Amino acid sequence: MIAFNKYYNKFNILSVSLVIISLLLLTFKGLNFGIDFKGGTLIELRSTDSKINVSSLRDNLSQMNLGDVSVKNFGNETDFLIKFENNENKNVIEEIKKNLDKSFGNSFNFRRVENVGPKVSAELLRSGVIAISVALFLMLVYIWIRFEWQFSLGAIVALFHDVIVTLGLFSLLGLEINLSIIAAVLTIVGYSMNDTVVIFDRVRENLRKYSDIKIFELTNISINETLSRTLITSVTTLLALLSIFFFGGEVLKGFSLAMIFGVIFGTYSSIYIANTVLVRLNVSQKTVLREDKN
């Protein structure tokens, strides 16, 4: 049996600091919103001429009065991602096409064009925030129906921890937040809850079984009993996610990365956050038996 409970305090301190750092990052550095939420235009190009590079492309586009243009390689040397903010000019894509053809000869293939107006991006952001809030709220209701309040609190704390720290990491690394990240965050919410609930189920079962074991020991027993399941499921989920990350193409990179972080945090938090809440609230057999009488 691994003595997880020996490190409860240390990891709690770590988590609290991680959450604080994440919140500071989110407040002061903010998130790198993609065009889905900020509005603007995105163009993915593939060049047939290997001499064209980011800086020549950037020089060319900067003459076009597009405002703040970002040009990056996308996946490999011949693929480029161009982004700029909302432009009043309705024919801007056509003009870029003409301009590039003029300067580089007909050597570009426009693989993807996305253009999100300011109104739509504001709506997408709002509906994304609503979706995450509704998800958290429904999870709260579900867990509140399913468990005693101490457990609910533990699960919710773990959940917020995972979401905040994942977003904090995105802020730190400057990774782009787009629609698929919202999907990833929601899936993380589901996964983290899933993991916590499985351990909690066992804690509750053990609470009914043993009256003489303190919650500090009991959580450790429960974690150990469910440990192999926790690990196997995390491994298979991570295997699937890693394969999306490495082989699923550039478009899914951000999504799978967010999910990978989320699964790791989710597994960690169901062991070290959710359970320690139970310990700190001094949950005992009475807590679950009282419920049973009702």
Place this chain on the structure above:
Amino acid sequence: MLYFSKLRIIFITLISLLFIIFALSNLFNFDNKILNKKINLGLDLQGGSYLLLEIDNDPVIEQKLQNLTVTIRNFFKEKNVRITNFKLSNQTLSFTSDENSKQTILDEFASEESELNPYYQRFKSHQLDIVEENNFFKVSFSKQGIINLKTSSQDQALEIVRRRIDEIGTNEPNILKRGNDRILVELPGLDDPMRIKSLLGKTANLTFRFVTNDTEGSFGAEKLEFEDGTEEAIVSKRIILSGENLLDAQPRMDTENNETVVTFSLDRVGAKRFGKATSTGIGKRLAIVLDGKVISAPVIRDTIATGSGQISGGFTFQSATDLALLLRSGALPAPLNIIEERTVGPDLGQDSINAGMIALLIGFILVILYIFVKYKIFGIITNIALILNLFILVGILTIFEATLTLPGIAGIILTVGMAVDANVLIFERIKEELKSEKNNLIAFDSGYTKSRTAILDANITTLLAAIILFFMGSGPIKGFSLTLGIGIFTTLFTVYFIARLLTVLYVSKNKEKEGLI
């Protein structure tokens, strides 16, 4: 938990087979109509263009209020009520009257059977709101009035957009209403939406009006620019003929002066009016105005009574074709703005399909190997269930001819990763039970029973997330939540019917064997 009746086994087998056949119908062509279904590929996989158009209703509101000025004036003239100082600004029509008429006006607007202010009988709300202060009236559209106006302009715009897109002839376009002032257009396989964008961006409001020198005519006149920007002309506001009177329009090569023109033919009313105007107006210039710009303003030389004519204006063959198309399909009730565009080229789509399939295959193989190493015989059982799970999931998507997007493929891969969770929970529980229970059958039975609540909990939480995503997410996200959500049901089915059936078969043959799992 361990008993399966014969009937149940047959039922499970049949259902699994059915879904497998449907899943395979994506690879093979069956002759059967019911069986020959395929999953639709989303625009991000097959390439195509997604456009969200917003109708700018402001001009319509202004126009309606403008028309209302005349209606109100005439209406009250008959009742001997004097109304003066009509003014239109900020989508509000204002006018003044005297103290004696005040009540008459307010009563007329408030009457449930008002002709001037309809809708009350149908919507329990009037079309217009009116406020009065010191004999100064302000009339504007009510909430209901705006809703009706938007809905009707959306209906008209949808029809026109459909006609224009059909004229271009893209394959299987998807044109849908969104809210009450938006139209969603999905054009599969179209990788350069420039032409459609420029066609949808034009209102195509065509009018024939006389060029005049007199700015103070009874209808008024306005100064309009020429399309090519070289010239300006003062054009009367009196409309001789509008696009509504056109029956047909075609691009043609005018052999006389070697120029591309658009020929048109008019309906009966149009032909009559055109004939009259061209006979009385010989020597005058007739301006052909499209969306507030003069295309050309030829001098009338002869009376045209045939009801057909042609428009010249320095067209290329392409621009003449487009103009003819716009004229044939009719004018939009209001300007459309493209507020969101997402276009994926076909080769990126194919790349995404390939990448998605490779990721799926690799993820699948890794999970299968890992589970086999962990559980041996029971690993094989889990893996059979997992493979069937995948087939059933694809089969369900096929039956509903659902749309598969790249995030949708991600959802399937994630399902593969998470689907084994239920079996892992069960097997780990059985292992624990076997520590205290020597009878294999009893241990397996209680393993299944005791793990059930945890499995349900785990799946419900994921399902909640998927449902929220489905209803609140847009486009590609919907695809992800769809596969993730359906994946939960197929997972539960394969775990509790297929994997359990196989487990039962194996365990009942090895009742006495120790260290079974």
